[in-house]
Amino acid sequence: MDTDSHGRPKGEPVNRRALVWLLAFLTLAVAALALLAARPLLGEAHVALIFLLVVLGSSAAGGRMLGITVALAAFVVFDFFFLPPFNTLLVRNPFDWLVLVVFLITSIVAAQLLYKARSERAAVERAEALREADKLKDALLASLSHDLRTPLTTIKALAHELQPLGDERALIIEEQADRLNRLVTDLLDVGRLDGGALHLDIQVNAVDDLLGAVGQQVAGRQDLDRLKISLDDPASLSFGRFDFVHSLRILGNLVDNAFKYAPPDSPILLTGGVEGKDVVFRVVDAGDGVPPDERDAIFTAFYRRPGLGAGAHSTGLGLSIARGLAQAQAGTLVYRERDSGGTMFELRLPAATP
Amino acid sequence: MANQTALIIDDEPRIRRVVSNALADDFSRVLEASSGAEGLRMASAERPALIVLDLGLPDAAGASVCAELRTSSNALILVLSARNADREKATLLDAGADDYVTKPFSTIEFKARVRALQRRAKSTAASDATIIQNGALKMDVEARTLTRVGVPVHLTPTEWDLVRVLMSNAGKTMTHRQLFAAVWAGRQYGDAQQYLRVHVANVRRKIESNPLDPRYIITEPGVGYRFARPAEG
Numbered sequence: 001m002d003t004d005s006h007g008r009p010k011g012e013p014v015n016r017r018a019l020v021w022l023l024a025f026l027t028l029a030v031a032a033l034a035l036l037a038a039r040p041l042l043g044e045a046h047v048a049l050i051f052l053l054v055v056l057g058s059s060a061a062g063g064r065m066l067g068i069t070v071a072l073a074a075f076v077v078f079d080f081f082f083l084p085p086f087n088t089l090l091v092r093n094p095f096d097w098l099v100l101v102v103f104l105i106t107s108i109v110a111a112q113l114l115y116k117a118r119s120e121r122a123a124v125e126r127a128e129a130l131r132e133a134d135k136l137k138d139a140l141l142a143s144l145s146h147d148l149r150t151p152l153t154t155i156k157a158l159a160h161e162l163q164p165l166g167d168e169r170a171l172i173i174e175e176q177a178d179r180l181n182r183l184v185t186d187l188l189d190v191g192r193l194d195g196g197a198l199h200l201d202i203q204v205n206a207v208d209d210l211l212g213a214v215g216q217q218v219a220g221r222q223d224l225d226r227l228k229i230s231l232d233d234p235a236s237l238s239f240g241r242f243d244f245v246h247s248l249r250i251l252g253n254l255v256d257n258a259f260k261y262a263p264p265d266s267p268i269l270l271t272g273g274v275e276g277k278d279v280v281f282r283v284v285d286a287g288d289g290v291p292p293d294e295r296d297a298i299f300t301a302f303y304r305r306p307g308l309g310a311g312a313h314s315t316g317l318g319l320s321i322a323r324g325l326a327q328a329q330a331g332t333l334v335y336r337e338r339d340s341g342g343t344m345f346e347l348r349l350p351a352a353t354p
Numbered sequence: 355m356a357n358q359t360a361l362i363i364d365d366e367p368r369i370r371r372v373v374s375n376a377l378a379d380d381f382s383r384v385l386e387a388s389s390g391a392e393g394l395r396m397a398s399a400e401r402p403a404l405i406v407l408d409l410g411l412p413d414a415a416g417a418s419v420c421a422e423l424r425t426s427s428n429a430l431i432l433v434l435s436a437r438n439a440d441r442e443k444a445t446l447l448d449a450g451a452d453d454y455v456t457k458p459f460s461t462i463e464f465k466a467r468v469r470a471l472q473r474r475a476k477s478t479a480a481s482d483a484t485i486i487q488n489g490a491l492k493m494d495v496e497a498r499t500l501t502r503v504g505v506p507v508h509l510t511p512t513e514w515d516l517v518r519v520l521m522s523n524a525g526k527t528m529t530h531r532q533l534f535a536a537v538w539a540g541r542q543y544g545d546a547q548q549y550l551r552v553h554v555a556n557v558r559r560k561i562e563s564n565p566l567d568p569r570y571i572i573t574e575p576g577v578g579y580r581f582a583r584p585a586e587g
Contacts (some may be wrong), residue, residue, distance in 0.1 A: 146410040154372060199441060201576070212566050
């Protein structure tokens with residue numbers, strides 16, 4: 001149950017709340033009158049227990065504030081009518097003060113405990129509901145992935161079978177199937193990032209290993225020798241604490257962009273090293289750079305930079321996914337200005353000392 | 355390759371057709387099953403040499419079908435997965451699959467994977483050798499020595515075990531879990547997985563001419579490591 005800052009059920013009409021309060025005080029009055037009628041026969045414990053019951057009932061029905069208010073009211077009624085001298089707030093026997101104070105403390109603590117137990121149960125229920133929802137999202141994305149990729153496999157394979165027959169349309173069909181598959185991958189990733197269904201496998205990984213894996217990923221390219229991979233300090237082995245697959249995806253995406261947007265034959269640098277508490281990876285190319293007013297926008301989903309020709313093959317999701325993946329593993333991904341011009345992206349992830 | 359049976363377990367008739375066409379050159383008989391239960395039945399009745407298993411079966415979770423196939427069959431198991439989840443691949447390799455292909459795949463890629471699997475299956479049968487040569491590396495299992503172009507490579511005992519396991523399984527992707535089981539048997543897993551990656555980084559610095567462009571120990575992201583076969587360069 002959602003409650004507001006006073007512990008009252010949220011969204012409950014004011015009328016109903018007023019009614020609960022009225023009922024609580026009415027109950028207190030009826031109890032007091034009944035007890036008053038039997039006053040000569042009663043000890044203090046009888047009165048205290050009956051009032052405690054009223055306080056608990058009130059906080060169960062109306063929340064913590066009502067419970068405490070009723071407790072205070074009961075405290076006054078108890079003193080006024082049931083502790084001699086009657087009908088004054090004075091107390092003759094000093095031990096009666098003890099009874100009064102203990103009654104007040106017990107009722108307030110009880111109201112408080114009841115409230116806490118309720119809100120804890122509500123929190124557990126909420127967490128469970130969230131976990132269920134995440135599981136559902138994950139299952140949904142998995143079956144969506146299967147349903148989308150299975151027909152793509154058939155299309156791609158059939159197009160492939162047609163190619164030896166010399167129909168160049170088969171090649172185009174296969175290319176387009178690949179493109180659709182990239183879009184499906186990106187959209188599913190956006191879904192996972194937004195829906196909180198992203199799996200993280202944070203491990204101690206070597207900077208060497210991640211850089212090598214990026215190199216391996218682009219190994220099929222014909223202009224492969226444009227990419228120069230190096231360590232800031234080749235003599236030392238450094239490690240970070242990150243998810244290897246997601247980080248590879250980020251760097252792979254940045255390097256792909258560099259191949260796509262930087263001038264043909266211009267060099268692309270990928271470097272890695274440790275700076276303070278971070279491992280830092282940089283992708284630098286000789287492109288035109290990004291103007292200051294677009295440096296945040298490029299990380300938004302579906303943003304396409306005006307005037308960039310390669311846009312037709314881009315989903316406009318790459319950088320936004322990359323930044324989401326960086327943030328999910330306690331890292332950052334930013335664009336950095338370079339004095340010597342060109343484009344530079346910087347990925348920072350937590351360093352580790354194994 | 356003649357006289358061999360392959361079994362395709364997939365609920366999509368079109369995928370079965372595509373896979374069946376791709377296998378026709380290498381297998382004399384290609385059987386098809388449209389559910390996990392039917393696949394398990396056919397696997398034990400027909401004793402196929404290769405099983406192609408789709409993970410998206412309606413009647414059973416792929417990993418459990420895979421594990422069940424493994425208990426009763428020593429066929430090569432190639433898994434088709436529509437997810438790009440590398441964690442899932444590691445789970446499947448741990449469950450006894452020999453390799454996996456991610457959808458959508460091309461027929462060429464698929465055939466290449468099948469052939470590589472068969473080659474590997476043949477060669478591992480004969481690899482109880484005490485001297486393993488791989489490129490410039492030469493390992494003497496009994497003398498516990500490793501040389502690179504004739505020069506001894508100094509390895510710590512753990513690094514030696516790691517390299518031995520990888521080299522004697524050359525060409526096969528070893529999951530983090532499998533490597534750990536083979537090298538660190540007896541210790542706590544979660545702990546040592548981190549050491550595994552650190553040891554691999556150290557070993558690469560000793561045996562690779564460029565650790566940023568490894569030619570021997572290849573990373574399979576999110577899954578594990580694979581020692582390249584000489585032919586892979």
